[in-house]
Amino acid sequence: MSDAAVQRFYRFHACVYDATRWVVLHGRRQAVQQLRLRPDSRVLEVGCGTGLNFRHILEHLDPVRGRLVGVDFSPHMLVRARRRVAAQKWNHVELREGDATCLRLDEPFDAVLFAYSLSMIPDWRAALELARDHLREGGRIVVLDFSTFDGWGPAAPIARAWLGVHHVRPDRSHAEAVRAAFADVEVRHFWGKYCFIAAGTKARTASAGAGAGVPV
Numbered sequence: 001m002s003d004a005a006v007q008r009f010y011r012f013h014a015c016v017y018d019a020t021r022w023v024v025l026h027g028r029r030q031a032v033q034q035l036r037l038r039p040d041s042r043v044l045e046v047g048c049g050t051g052l053n054f055r056h057i058l059e060h061l062d063p064v065r066g067r068l069v070g071v072d073f074s075p076h077m078l079v080r081a082r083r084r085v086a087a088q089k090w091n092h093v094e095l096r097e098g099d100a101t102c103l104r105l106d107e108p109f110d111a112v113l114f115a116y117s118l119s120m121i122p123d124w125r126a127a128l129e130l131a132r133d134h135l136r137e138g139g140r141i142v143v144l145d146f147s148t149f150d151g152w153g154p155a156a157p158i159a160r161a162w163l164g165v166h167h168v169r170p171d172r173s174h175a176e177a178v179r180a181a182f183a184d185v186e187v188r189h190f191w192g193k194y195c196f197i198a199a200g201t202k203a204r205t206a207s208a209g210a211g212a213g214v215p216v
């Protein structure tokens, strides 16, 4: 799997994404709740796709004081996201085409969300590290993604193989890396480890312990 392969994959899948992914991608509202947003929060969604999480995020934001930036490296997914934003007249949403592994946005965020994107990024540790750099101290990180299907018995390898066809690589290190790089991390798995939500806080510089960086 490579970044180029993922971009090619979404050239077609962008057309059917919204119509199909509701079947398999769950937990959006619960993940957004873990961002602990305020009306004036500045939120970054990394790998925002067509913007299916936007309405859940924007429920919490004031249209004038709040801000949401969505980043994705697929122009085809972003076309759909732009359409959604324009149709809803969400003037406090900005979309940027960019790679999560070399992200440079000149602003700090109060909250960063990865929803079913981390497991598609080969160099996901770099993406997590950069997300951390973009968070203000005390800001929230939430990762919602596929888990390892440990509770699925003989069906687990089939489920993982099916995800592999879709360029998704579930890895127990995802949640562990969040735990190591952030403070007060809570990890919850759902439905026999179908998916998980890992949520934490960027430690303030003065505090010791967790939050030293994404382990390699």
Ligand SMILES: C[S@@+](CC[C@H](N)C(=O)[O-])C[C@H]1O[C@@H](n2cnc3c(N)ncnc32)[C@H](O)[C@@H]1O
Residues within 6 Å of the ligand: 003, 006, 007, 010, 025, 046, 047, 048, 049, 050, 051, 052, 053, 071, 072, 073, 074, 077, 098, 099, 100, 101, 114, 115, 116, 117, 120, 121
């Ligand atoms: C399964 S979709 C999830 C989209 C959206 N977050 C959602 O919850 O519906 C994964 C998204 O991550 C994006 N993506 C994958 N690798 C990326 C990277 N290196 N940089 C930015 N976006 C990436 C893909 O283009 C795709 O839009």
